Amino acid sequence: MREHEYALLGAMNRAHVGRYLGLVSASVSAFIVYVLLSAVDIVHRWGWNVNLTPSLLSLAGAATVFTALYWLFDRFAWKWRFLKLVVKVPDIAGQWSCEGQTLNHDGTLGQSWQATITILQSWDRIRVLLKTNQSSSNSISAALICDDADAYRLLYHYRNDPKIGEVDLKSHLGFGELVFARDLQTADGEYFNGHGRNTFGTMKLKRA
Numbered sequence: 001m002r003e004h005e006y007a008l009l010g011a012m013n014r015a016h017v018g019r020y021l022g023l024v025s026a027s028v029s030a031f032i033v034y035v036l037l038s039a040v041d042i043v044h045r046w047g048w049n050v051n052l053t054p055s056l057l058s059l060a061g062a063a064t065v066f067t068a069l070y071w072l073f074d075r076f077a078w079k080w081r082f083l084k085l086v087v088k089v090p091d092i093a094g095q096w097s098c099e100g101q102t103l104n105h106d107g108t109l110g111q112s113w114q115a116t117i118t119i120l121q122s123w124d125r126i127r128v129l130l131k132t133n134q135s136s137s138n139s140i141s142a143a144l145i146c147d148d149a150d151a152y153r154l155l156y157h158y159r160n161d162p163k164i165g166e167v168d169l170k171s172h173l174g175f176g177e178l179v180f181a182r183d184l185q186t187a188d189g190e191y192f193n194g195h196g197r198n199t200f201g202t203m204k205l206k207r208a
Contacts, residue, residue, distance in 0.1 A: 009145045
């Protein structure tokens with residue numbers, strides 16, 4: 001499976017980011033065209049016959065610059081320290097060790113389990129992959145909430161598929177909620193499953 005879009009609440013509006021990138025792109029494009037035309041003018045003074053074709057100038061257009069800047073922002077720039085203070089989106093990507101605890105319907109403790117959680121994240125896409133010795137799950141949809149009073153909260157919907165040979169397990173859908181500490185080194189969470197496995201419990205995460 002691949003990364004999917006995720007909702008972003010409490011952080012900078014993505015539309016505002018696109019607007020700012022558009023303004024920067026227009027300015028950068030104008031500067032590049034100015035530099036190119038100035039360079040051609042200087043070359044002409046030296047007696048060289050050099051011309052800029054429309055197709056070449058189009059490569060420096062605002063649309064091209066915007067595409068390049070958005071790719072840079074989506075993959076890297078939003079994680080830079082000074083920009084993180086503006087966009088207010090936590091970087092939760094990486095590997096996490098998970099200690100899970102199933103709870104019985106009467107509130108008593110059930111089975112404990114261990115897993116490795118890998119989170120892939122860019123500015124507009126995310127994927128939560130959980131692997132145990134018996135199965136793996138991938139997120140289908142997600143929302144990231146940035147709350148000044150309650151740190152960072154990740155809500156995600158996932159599909160779990162057992163490994164071959166696990167005859168007692170069935171594919172199922174579930175929902176998870178993780179609350180990350182402000183230092184982004186630990187998280188506490190809860191989950192519940194349905195559509196094939198009616199279980200629920202708690203999770204404790206720590207950066208691997």
